[in-house]
Amino acid sequence: MWYQTKATELLGIDYPIMQGPFGGGLSTIELTATVSNAGGLGGYGAYTLSAQEIYDIDKQLKAATDKPYNINIWVSDTDAPGGIITDQQFEQAKQLYKPYFDEVGIPLPEKPAPFKTRFENQLQVILDIKPKVFSFMFGTLPEDVLEQCRRLGIRTVGAATTLDEALALDATGVDMIIASGFEAGGHRPSFMAPTEQSTTGTFVLIQLLKEKIKTPIIAAGGIATGKGVAAALMLGADAVQVGTAFLACDESGALPAHRKALFSEAAKYTMLSRAFTGRLGRGLSTQMAKDVVGKESQILPFPLQTTFMSPLRKAALDQQKHDMVLFWGGQITPLLKHTKAKELMQALIEESNQYMGS
Numbered sequence: 001m002w003y004q005t006k007a008t009e010l011l012g013i014d015y016p017i018m019q020g021p022f023g024g025g026l027s028t029i030e031l032t033a034t035v036s037n038a039g040g041l042g043g044y045g046a047y048t049l050s051a052q053e054i055y056d057i058d059k060q061l062k063a064a065t066d067k068p069y070n071i072n073i074w075v076s077d078t079d080a081p082g083g084i085i086t087d088q089q090f091e092q093a094k095q096l097y098k099p100y101f102d103e104v105g106i107p108l109p110e111k112p113a114p115f116k117t118r119f120e121n122q123l124q125v126i127l128d129i130k131p132k133v134f135s136f137m138f139g140t141l142p143e144d145v146l147e148q149c150r151r152l153g154i155r156t157v158g159a160a161t162t163l164d165e166a167l168a169l170d171a172t173g174v175d176m177i178i179a180s181g182f183e184a185g186g187h188r189p190s191f192m193a194p195t196e197q198s199t200t201g202t203f204v205l206i207q208l209l210k211e212k213i214k215t216p217i218i219a220a221g222g223i224a225t226g227k228g229v230a231a232a233l234m235l236g237a238d239a240v241q242v243g244t245a246f247l248a249c250d251e252s253g254a255l256p257a258h259r260k261a262l263f264s265e266a267a268k269y270t271m272l273s274r275a276f277t278g279r280l281g282r283g284l285s286t287q288m289a290k291d292v293v294g295k296e297s298q299i300l301p302f303p304l305q306t307t308f309m310s311p312l313r314k315a316a317l318d319q320q321k322h323d324m325v326l327f328w329g330g331q332i333t334p335l336l337k338h339t340k341a342k343e344l345m346q347a348l349i350e351e352s353n354q355y356m357g358s
Contacts, residue, residue, distance in 0.1 A: 002230070002233060002352060002353070002356030002357065003015045003016055003349075003352070005216075005233070005238040005239060006216040006238045007176065007216055007218065007238040007239035008239070010155055010175055010176065010216065011041055011068055011132065011133055011155055011176075011239075012067075012068045012132060013036075013039060013040060013041050013067070013068055014039030014040075015038075015039045015040050015345075015348075015349055016229075016233070016237075016238060016239035016240065017035075017039075017040040017041070017229065017239065017240055017242060017345065017348055017349070018035075018040060018041040018043060018070065018218060018239055018240065018241040018242070019031065019032065019035040019040060019041065019042050019043045019241070019242060019243075019246045019341075020043060020186070020220065020241050020242060020243030020244075020246060020247070021043030021044055021045040021046075021070055021071070021072035021135060022043075022045045022186070022243070022247060022252065022253070022328075023045035023046070023047045023048055023072075023074075024045070024048055025048070025253050026045065026247060026252055026253040026254055026328070027043070027044045027045045027046075027252075027253060028251060028252060028253045029044075029057070029060045029061060029064050030064070030251045031246060031249065031251040031252050031253075031341055032044045032061060032064075032065075032069050033061065033064035033065040033069070034251055034341040034342055034345075035246065035341060035345060036065045036067040036068060036069045037065050037067055038341075038342055038345040038346070039067075039345070039349075040345055041068060041069065041070055041133060041239075042061075042065070042067075042069045042070065043069065043070040043071075043072060043135070043241075044057060044061065044069065044070070044071050044072065045072045046071050046072060046073050046122065047072065047073050047074040047077055047118075047122070047137075049118075049122070050118065050121070051118075051121040051122060051124065051125045054071070054122060054125045054126075054129070055125060055128075055129065057071075058071065058125075058129040058131065068131075068132035068133055069131060069132065069133065070131065070132075070133035070134070070135050070157070071126060071129075071131045071133070071134055071135075072134075072135045072136065072137065073119065073122045073123065073126065073134075073136055074119065074136065074137050074138045074139075074189075075119060075136050075137065075138050075139030075140070075141065075191070076119075076138040076139050076191065077117050077118060077119050077138075077303065078115050078117055078301070078302065078303060078304075079278060079279065079301035079302045080115060080300075080301040080302075080304055082114070083114045083115035083116055083117065083304075084114045084115075085111070085112065085300055085301065085304055087111070089300060089301075090111045090112075090300070092297075092298040093298055093299060093300045093305070093308060094108050095298065096292060096295055096298040096299070097308075097309075097312070100288060100312055100316075100324050101311075101312055103321070103324075104312065104315035104316055104319055104321060104324070105315070106311055106312070106315050109307075109308060109310075109311050112300070112304040112307040112308055113307075115303055115304060115307075123145065126149075126154070127148055127149070127152060127154075130152050130153065130154055131154060132153075132154070132155060133154070133155045133156075133157060134149060134154050134155070134156055134157070135156075135157035135158070135159070135178070136156070136157070136158055136159070137158075137159040137187075137189035138159075138189050138190075138191050139191045140158060140168055140169055140172050140191075141156070141158070141172060141174075142172075143172055143173060146172055146173050146174060147173075155175045155176070156174045156175050156176075157174065157175065157176045157177070157178060157218065158172075158174045158176075158177055158178070159177075159178040159180050159189040159220075160177055160178065160179060160180065160189075160205075160209070161180050161181075161182070161188055161189060161190045161195075161198040161199075161200065161205075162190070162192065162193065162198045162200055162205075163200075163205070163208045163209065163212060164192050164193070165190065165191060165192050165198075166179065166205075166208075166209045166212070166213055166215075167212065167213065168192065169215075170213040170214075170215050174215060175215070175216070176215060176216045176217070176218055176238070176239075177209065177213070177215050177216075177217055177218070178217075178218045178219075178220050178241060179202060179205040179206050179209050179217050179218065179219050179220065179221075179237070180202075180205075180220045180221055181200065181201045181202025181203070181204075181205055181219075181220065181221030181222055182198075182199035182200065182201060182202075182221065182272070182282075183201060183202055183221040183222035183282075183330055183331040183332065184202070184220055184221030184222065184243060184244075184282060184330045185243055185244040185247070185270070185281075185282050185283065185328045185329045185330035185333070186243060186281055186282065186283075186328050186330075187277070187279050187280070187281040188272070188279075188280045188281060188282070190280075195279070195280040196272075196280065199272075201221075201222070202219055202220065202221040202222050202223070202232070203219075203222075203231065203232070203235055205219075206219050206232060206235045206236055206237050207235055207236065209236075210235070210236035210237075216238035216239070217236065217237050217238055217239075218237065218238065218239045218240065218241050219232035219235075219237035219239070219240045219241070220240070220241035220243065221243075221330060221331075222330060222331055222332045223240045223241075223242055223332065224242060224244060224245035224330075224332040224333075224335050224336060225335060225347075225348070225351055226347065226348050226349070226350065226351020226352040226353070226354065226355060227351060227355060228240070228332070229348055229351070229352045229355075230351075230352050230355035230356050233352075233356065234356075242344075242348070243330060244262065244328070244329050244330040244332060244333055244336065245332070245336055245338065245344055246341060246344065247259075247262070247328065247329070248262040248263065248333075248336050248338075248339065249338065249339055249340060249341040249344060250339050250340060250341075251340070251341045252341075254327075255317070257317065257320070257322065257325075257327075258327045258328075259339075261284055261322065261327045261329075262284075262327070262329055262333055262336055263336060263339075266284050266285075267284060267329060267333040267334050267336070268333075268334050269284065269285040270282050270283060270284055270285060270329055270330065270331055270333065271283070271285045271289055271290075273289035273292070273293075273326075274292075274296050274299050274305075275288055275289045275292045275299065275326075276288075276289070276305070276306070276309055276313075276326035277302055277303065277305055277306045277309075277326070278299055278300050278301050278302035278303065278304065278305030278306065279302040281326075281328065282328070282329070282330060282331070283326045283327050283328045283329055284327045284328075284329050284333070286322070286323045286324065286325070286326070287323040287324075288323060288324050289326075312324060313325055313326075
């Protein structure tokens with residue numbers, strides 16, 4: 001059976017199909033539970049949440065499904081040394097973005113307050129609540145933390161964008177490794193070489209990892225159909241992680257305008273940009289993202305850029321000026337068909353059956 005893999009055995013799920021865990025309010029209890037209840041692995045992105053919020057979300061997830069689910073946090077949640085920026089950095093950013101603030105008719109915001117990392121508090125919650133699966137991005141975890149997870153029965157999943165990153169994760173003893181291709185929507189979870197240099201495609205990355213490491217591999221990026229699932233499994237992946245196709249479903253936390261954009265003509269064009277958050281990520285192309293190409297040195301480090309852009313995003317959404325708003329989406333977006341998560345899961349399973357044989 002194509003769906004009986006190392007991943008389904010390790011994670012305790014029926015089908016090797018995982019839903020991408022979206023941060024920034026895009027994950028929901030309903031979406032996560034729907035995917036888990038349909039035999040896949042729902043995922044909840046928690047990197048922006050406080051410790052208490054993660055506790056509360058976990059309680060709600062346990063009430064919504066008795067199946068395994070994945071909670072995701074980020075090892076590195078700031079690119080600003082000490083969580084602060086200089087006045088000079090802020091002046092440069094203001095100069096770059098002033099025309100956009102002017103266009104929506106709002107003043108430039110105050111300098112963002114220093115950012116304090118939440119990672120250690122979040123990690124403690126993970127150890128306390130013991131989700132079946134704990135995935136993390138933007139780095140490796142100390143071996144003693146992974147050992148604690150093993151003792152508590154938590155399966156650990158790290159994300160790699162290059163072979164070097166996968167080898168680093170493999171050396172720490174994670175249970176599974178996500179091969180995150182540059183086709184994927186959302187932030188690029190690179191943590192070794194500069195992100196712009198870490199742009200291997202999903203299907204190349206699967207093959208490299210399969211050759212060099214023994215840890216089971218999850219393919220992510222450019223997969224939204226059963227044909228994509230079958231191709232990834234044929235190349236040696238033990239599971240796939242589907243992001244954009246689930247983000248486009250009604251059950252996700254994406255705004256109606258975002259979901260509409262994912263099914264529009266605009267979805268043909270995506271690009272990698274730092275313009276909105278300070279970290280490189282793939283979303284639907286916008287004029288603003290194109291305008292700041294080559295001016296990345298004037299963009300604030302993550303996540304202070306997000307804070308700085310927050311009032312602009314709100315005003316642009318209110319005024320329907322979507323060329324100033326980041327709508328996350330991967331290169332596969334033009335192939336999206338489904339608006340219901342359960343139907344998407346059924347389609348992925350049925351199509352995979354056709355290509356792989358039941």
